[in-house]
Amino acid sequence: MFKIVRKEEMSEGNVILNEIEAPLIAQKAKPGQFVILKANETGERIPLTMADTDPEKGTITVIYMVVGKSTALFKTLQVGDEYQDVIGPLGKPTHVEKVGTVVCVGGGTGIAVLHPITRAMKEAGNHVIAIIGARSKDLLILEDQMRAASSDLRVCTDDGSYGHHGFVTDVLKEVCEKEDVAQAVLIGPVPMMKFASLVTKEYNIPTLVSLNPIMVDGTGMCGGCRVTIGGKTKFACVDGPEFDGHQVDYDELMARLQAYCEQEKQCYEEFCTLEQA
Amino acid sequence: MAEEKEGKKKKTPRQSMPEQGPAVRAKNFDEVPFGYDEETAMLEASRCLQCKKPSCVEGCPVSVDIPAFIAKIKEGDFTGACRKLWERNALPAVCGRVCPQELQCEGKCIVGKKGDPVAIGNLERFAADWERHHGTGELPPIEEPTGKRVAVVGSGPSGLTVAGDLILKGHDVTVFEAFHLPGGVLIYGIPEFRLPKEIVGQEVNFLVRQGVNLETNQVVGRTVTIDELFEQGYDAVYLGVGAGLPRFLNIPGENLIGIYSANEYLTRSNLMKAYLFPKYDTPIIKGKNVVTLGAGNVAMDSARTALRLGAESSKIVYRRSRQEVPARSAEVHHAEEEGVEFHFLTNPVRFFGDEKNRLTGMECLQMELGEPDDSGRRRPLPIKGSEFKLECDLAIIAVGAGANPLLTQSTEGLKLNNWGYIITDPKTGKTSKKGVWAGGDIVTGAATVILAMGAGRQAADSIDDYLKWGW
Ligand SMILES: Cc1cc2nc3c(=O)[nH]c(=O)nc-3n(C[C@H](O)[C@H](O)[C@H](O)COP(=O)(O)OP(=O)(O)OC[C@H]3O[C@@H](n4cnc5c(N)ncnc54)[C@H](O)[C@@H]3O)c2cc1C
Ligand code: SF4
Ligand code: FES
Numbered sequence: 001m002f003k004i005v006r007k008e009e010m011s012e013g014n015v016i017l018n019e020i021e022a023p024l025i026a027q028k029a030k031p032g033q034f035v036i037l038k039a040n041e042t043g044e045r046i047p048l049t050m051a052d053t054d055p056e057k058g059t060i061t062v063i064y065m066v067v068g069k070s071t072a073l074f075k076t077l078q079v080g081d082e083y084q085d086v087i088g089p090l091g092k093p094t095h096v097e098k099v100g101t102v103v104c105v106g107g108g109t110g111i112a113v114l115h116p117i118t119r120a121m122k123e124a125g126n127h128v129i130a131i132i133g134a135r136s137k138d139l140l141i142l143e144d145q146m147r148a149a150s151s152d153l154r155v156c157t158d159d160g161s162y163g164h165h166g167f168v169t170d171v172l173k174e175v176c177e178k179e180d181v182a183q184a185v186l187i188g189p190v191p192m193m194k195f196a197s198l199v200t201k202e203y204n205i206p207t208l209v210s211l212n213p214i215m216v217d218g219t220g221m222c223g224g225c226r227v228t229i230g231g232k233t234k235f236a237c238v239d240g241p242e243f244d245g246h247q248v249d250y251d252e253l254m255a256r257l258q259a260y261c262e263q264e265k266q267c268y269e270e271f272c273t274l275e276q277a
Numbered sequence: 278m279a280e281e282k283e284g285k286k287k288k289t290p291r292q293s294m295p296e297q298g299p300a301v302r303a304k305n306f307d308e309v310p311f312g313y314d315e316e317t318a319m320l321e322a323s324r325c326l327q328c329k330k331p332s333c334v335e336g337c338p339v340s341v342d343i344p345a346f347i348a349k350i351k352e353g354d355f356t357g358a359c360r361k362l363w364e365r366n367a368l369p370a371v372c373g374r375v376c377p378q379e380l381q382c383e384g385k386c387i388v389g390k391k392g393d394p395v396a397i398g399n400l401e402r403f404a405a406d407w408e409r410h411h412g413t414g415e416l417p418p419i420e421e422p423t424g425k426r427v428a429v430v431g432s433g434p435s436g437l438t439v440a441g442d443l444i445l446k447g448h449d450v451t452v453f454e455a456f457h458l459p460g461g462v463l464i465y466g467i468p469e470f471r472l473p474k475e476i477v478g479q480e481v482n483f484l485v486r487q488g489v490n491l492e493t494n495q496v497v498g499r500t501v502t503i504d505e506l507f508e509q510g511y512d513a514v515y516l517g518v519g520a521g522l523p524r525f526l527n528i529p530g531e532n533l534i535g536i537y538s539a540n541e542y543l544t545r546s547n548l549m550k551a552y553l554f555p556k557y558d559t560p561i562i563k564g565k566n567v568v569t570l571g572a573g574n575v576a577m578d579s580a581r582t583a584l585r586l587g588a589e590s591s592k593i594v595y596r597r598s599r600q601e602v603p604a605r606s607a608e609v610h611h612a613e614e615e616g617v618e619f620h621f622l623t624n625p626v627r628f629f630g631d632e633k634n635r636l637t638g639m640e641c642l643q644m645e646l647g648e649p650d651d652s653g654r655r656r657p658l659p660i661k662g663s664e665f666k667l668e669c670d671l672a673i674i675a676v677g678a679g680a681n682p683l684l685t686q687s688t689e690g691l692k693l694n695n696w697g698y699i700i701t702d703p704k705t706g707k708t709s710k711k712g713v714w715a716g717g718d719i720v721t722g723a724a725t726v727i728l729a730m731g732a733g734r735q736a737a738d739s740i741d742d743y744l745k746w747g748w
Binding site (some may be wrong): 024025028038042043044045069070073084085086087088089090216217218219220221222223224226228233238252255256258259260263264266267270 | 455456457493494495496499500501521522523525527531532534537538540541544545549550554555556557558559560562633634681682683
């Protein structure tokens with residue numbers, strides 16, 4: 001059992017932070033790695049990339065958006081409650097080295113995943129420009145943390161309620177134009193990663209993205225997480241989750257993420273009705 | 278029936294187990310056969326000739342004293358029968374259900390030369406079930422604690438056997454399992470209708486009651502490495518991690534939605550209980566027209582699961598002929614009865630999908646048999662121009678498994694063969710790394726429950742020697 005020691009609601013209650021007791025994982029985990037969580041007996045196994053770890057305290061932090069039954073169930077867990085199963089750390093850690101200027105681009109809850117990577121890139125001696133975005137000011141997460149983790153933070157909102165009015169890709173283009181960027185890290189919704197990768201490709205900047213396909217075991221035994229990278233099939237849970245952003249078949253990934261949308265809707269609606277009753 | 282036994286002893290026919298009718302069972306997940314009652318079991322046991330040189334025992338990979346356990350059943354001493362089985366086989370309730378008896382004990386039985394062999398598997402199952410339901414659950418005696426610690430990685434039949442043997446010898450045993458539940462293929466692969474999960478749970482519970490520590494959610498190689506286990510004070514490590522790497526066909530369209538590896542399909546259904554969705558949260562695609570590629574036990578389990586999830590048609594597509602089908606004959610028979618269609622000498626070429634990337638069908642090619650290949654089986658060759666289309670909205674790929682590199686690649690000093698399986702000494706199960714043994718599917722490639730258990734027993738003996746006398 002894995003106890004929740006801290007819970008925060010962000011982004012109008014749609015994004016939840018859980019700090020969870022998991023000492024073995026906390027000692028081992030590196031930026032870019034993920035865990036699989038299962039809330040209870042009947043629950044589903046959900047992969048989440050870790051947003052932070054505290055080896056001394058023996059805790060890990062995950063941040064998730066409430067999008068369906070399973071995450072809605074997670075949200076009902078309060079401080080002191082437990083996840084039945086937490087498995088990890090899984091996947092390959094981010095390759096961090098000193099390369100010069102690194103641009104880190106995050107959208108939505110991808111910012112949570114980007115945060116430890118940004119920090120590690122800066123600690124490795126890089127000049128880190130971070131660009132984060134959300135639909136509006138109220139939905140933006142981890143601004144202060146990202147400011148502290150980077151050398152230079154740019155914020156954008158789709159509706160212009162805060163920072164630059166527009167998409168992260170606009171600001172990314174500007175940065176690529178002006179700076180000598182050696183490496184890009186892009187983490188967020190699939191369309192964001194797809195279009196931001198097109199920008200960095202134009203400038204020939206090596207680019208990492210972190211993919212979040214549907215998973216079951218997270219150890220390479222089912223192949224449910226398969227993605228196409230440069231025309232070859234890879235298992236995101238063991239070969240990734242990070243891949244060369246210029247090689248990813250984003251359209252296939254987007255389609256595969258919709259595999260269970262009907263079942264999920266049914267399950268979620270039932271759960272919400274029960275919750276309200 | 279009892280009278281029949283008195284009079285014409287030699288003519289008693291092989292007793293079949295009563296089972297759910299095909300039409301009914303194809304719609305539920307309950308176990309197919311009900312098992313023998315006491316009377317039928319004793320009658321079947323009376324068919325055994327109690328051979329002096331029993332050939333059935335030669336056919337058994339772990340040399341169960343088959344005539345002895347059958348004699349106990351005949352006498353009505355069912356606990357005694359189960360004890361006999363336990364001497365060589367820790368999981369008789371499992372093996373009675375899943376061993377390929379027709380290739381092992383029953384295939385060698387002398388009675389089978391002129392008629393149907395003694396139903397050894399059914400009797401094994403009967404004795405084990407009887408003991409589960411009526412036995413005292415008394416624990417076997419455990420030797421004095423040795424103070425030695427053994428880590429068993431993987432809780433499949435191989436790892437469970439090692440744990441069970443070594444706990445009796447007084448060692449402190451901990452089993453590390455990557456999944457949230459123990460049992461390996463017995464829990465995530467083989468479906469409920471063939472092996473009720475309650476049985477696996479009881480077997481594991483039996484070990485825990487004897488003092489085996491169970492650590493689930495521990496991916497060895499990630500959460501903890503083998504070298505770290507030694508640093509933590511473990512004296513020996515057994516690797517029974519199975520052959521957990523799904524093989525795909527590598528043909529166009531394989532990443533469409535609606536194409537699963539058998540591992541994923543069965544794990545969703547069995548381990549995650551997707552067949553009870555939405556009571557359980559894990560979803561599964563329920564196809565109307567389902568095609569399973571391959572013809573082993575895994576394929577039969579998949580094709581039959583599809584029927585139970587509501588498929589209108591469930592087809593097996595296999596590139597070789599009926600003779601080469603590797604599944605247990607009982608499974609093929611059950612599958613056919615339930616309405617699974619078999620397409621032999623048929624090879625998949627490509628998959629087709631719609632604009633939403635969902636599977637709509639596949640193209641196949643008819644094959645014919647040519648010269649024998651390396652495996653001695655006649656090689657299937659494509660017939661030119663024989664392409665045809667099969668409509669399907671779910672395809673399950675069950676063409677075998679390989680070695681999962683997650684653990685082996687994170688461990689230094691472990692010698693692997695060209696396919697990634699661990700090289701061990703065939704007599705002891707010792708690997709090239711000091712203090713580390715391995716066995717089961719991760720050494721042999723995907724094989725059988727009983728071979729995995731046999732390897733576990735051998736290694737447990739060797740580990741015990743090592744802990745007492747050294748490497
Ligand atoms: C669907 C299906 C049907 C089958 N039907 C039959 C049958 O009818 N008869 C028969 O004899 N055989 C059958 N088999 C084959 C049989 O199940 C296997 O040969 C047998 O289970 C192998 O046992 P094992 O202990 O080596 O490995 P497994 O049973 O595969 O167990 C390995 C365990 O190790 C765990 N593990 C893996 N990696 C790690 C890690 N890094 N850290 C911690 N734990 C790890 C896995 O999660 C798993 O629980 C079937 C197999 C399948 C898949
Ligand atoms: S070979 Fe057949 S008849 Fe002979 S002992 Fe074995 S089961 Fe009995
Ligand atoms: S999640 Fe099963 S192989 Fe990646």
